[in-house]
Amino acid sequence: MRQARLAVGLAVTAVLVTTATACGSPQQAAGGGDGATGAPIKVGLVYSKSGALASYGKEYLEGFKAGLDYATKGTNKVGKRPVEVTEVDDAGDPSKAVAGAKDLIGKGYKIIGGSTASGVAVQLASLAEQNKVLNVSGPAASDAVTGAGHYTFRSGRQTWQDIRTAAAFLGDVKGKKITVFAQDSAFGQANVAAVKAVLGGAGATVDQIAVPASATDFTPFATKARDAKPDLLFVAWAGTTAQAMWNALGQQGIFDITTVVTGLDISATWATYGPIAGKISFLAHYFAGAGGTEVEKAMTQRVTKAGGAVDLFTVDGFTAAQMIVHAAAAGDDPDAMVKALEGWSFDGVKGKLTVRAEDHALLQPMFSARLIGGGTPKAELVKKLDPDTVAPPVAAKK
Structure with a gap:
């Protein structure tokens, strides 16, 4: 959030990721070693479905669904593995978010994401670190999320x-x-x-x-x-x-x-x-319309077809799906997922995006x-x- 009002996820291949710093299309990802099993890739989205930031959460979710469709070329699969998404409403309450995320982690989820509120994002970053699960934070803008740990990334901008x-x-x-x-x-x-x-x-x-x-x-x-x-x-x-x-x-x-x-x-x-x-x-x-990219056109087509409208945080959900699909292609090991994301540059809605390896900041255009x-x-x-x-x-x- 900023001037008079700082208010304020790849088509998958069967090739193993060989470098974390390679540039590529958001529809280029490697197939994980577990692809042959067909076991689902479980993703938990802990976000503000209700509460003061519910409108932000709605945009994020619509973007995520569009991004997942785009990144998997409409298959909803990474390799041979279907992606199963579970939504948890934290209502912007850190305690509810932590409880929901702990429940997901206890059920074997190795990928979580979605943080809408900054207070939630900081708590989930700590939880992800303790439990060694991939955490792709969402619209939450707090700078504290960048560099918060080995397992935490972000799909939006920061303050x-x-x-x-x-x-x-x-x-x-x-x-x-x-x-x-x-x-x-x-x-x-x-x-x-x-x-x-x-x-x-x-x-x-x-x-x-x-x-x-x-x-x-x-x-x-x-x-x-x-x-x-x-x-x-x-x-x-x-x-x-x-x-x-x-x-x-x-x-x-x-x-x-x-x-x-x-x-x-x-x-x-x-x-x-x-x-x-x-x-x-x-x-x-x-x-x-700010991005002016082909990826933006793809996002807009999917979101509007589903009955939604592109807005401020739609892009954060779309980008999160791109990142999660790319990470999941590396297999079930969260450390391998981290390695796949660190230094990754890809074509996003806003233009070229890069996950900075040193602290996981998402380098991106602004407007x-x-x-x-x-x-x-x-x-x-x-x-x-x-x-x-x-x-x-x-x-x-x-």
């Missing part, structure tokens, strides 16, 4: 990439005062830390206004933001309270006194910006956008930033 995208369009921030307006949550605090590291590291003075996740009246916090008189207000927000939060900022006249920066959220929220939309320079992880169209806004691409421009520093091993 650092959001902030780097913002920095690329803000110009020289040296000597400027930046206030981060964020929820007091793992996601919000990760954004505060990233803004301090990236923009503070470039010479800006960074402070924060932490809003309790339970808050429903945002006027007091919007007033603090106005009184702080920052050169830039950086809003980090996720979930269903966004409209009330934006209304409060607007009522306090914040858009008249400073630059507001955020990330583009799901399309259902775009109309809530109302007349302030034109006052915001949006930074985007993804929106429908800037604007909303046009008044009461029925549409996102328009302004610029596509290449993966190197927004790449996070290598995370220290935990």
Whole structure:
């Protein structure tokens, strides 16, 4: 989540993976040694089917199903082995997520994924490490997921990439005062830390206004933001309270006194910006049509055929399926799966993606956008930033 609103898975062959750093099409994967048995590959998706981030979870799941179809060329098999997917609703609650994941692991699942909420993602990374199972985290943006362990990867972007995208369009921030307006949550605090590291590291003075996740009246916090008189207000927000939060900022006249920066959220929220939309320079992880790739066309065809609509986190589910199919082709050993993913570059929805071997960061393009169209806004691409421009520093091993 980023500018006025940082809100914010290969056709399978029978050949054994010989190098983890090879570039390839997302439909090129190796067949695992267990393919002849036909034993199912069990994948557990622990995600927010309900709760505050349920809309994100729905997009993720639709993308995953489309990605699985794409990556297996419509067979739903890796080699001769069918892929069986079990969904677990964590409702955004880390304790429910851990309980659900433990149940799956106890039943022999060696692949889990789907984390929608950052607080959940951090807990599941630890659990994956303890139990030595492959964990492909989903939309959760916390930087703490990168480098969280030998077995954890991510299929979405991370907060650092959001902030780097913002920095690329803000110009020289040296000597400027930046206030981060964020929820007091793992996601919000990760954004505060990233803004301090990236923009503070470039010479800006960074402070924060932490809003309790339970808050429903945002006027007091919007007033603090106005009184702080920052050169830039950086809003980090996720979930269903966004409209009330934006209304409060607007009522306090914040858009008249400073630059507001955020990330583009799901399309259902775009109309809530109302007349302030034109006052915001949006930074985007993804929106429908942003990628301009053949893989994006394939995803869109599958999602729409199934009755869904491509949105912000559809891409994270699609990418997760690509990664899981590629990893599963290496066989049942999670360490072999890890080796298959480390350093892997492939064609994704957004463009070329690379799993950095050192810390499992997913290097990827990012975007800037604007909303046009008044009461029925549409996102328009302004610029596509290449993966190197927004790449996070290598995370220290935990």
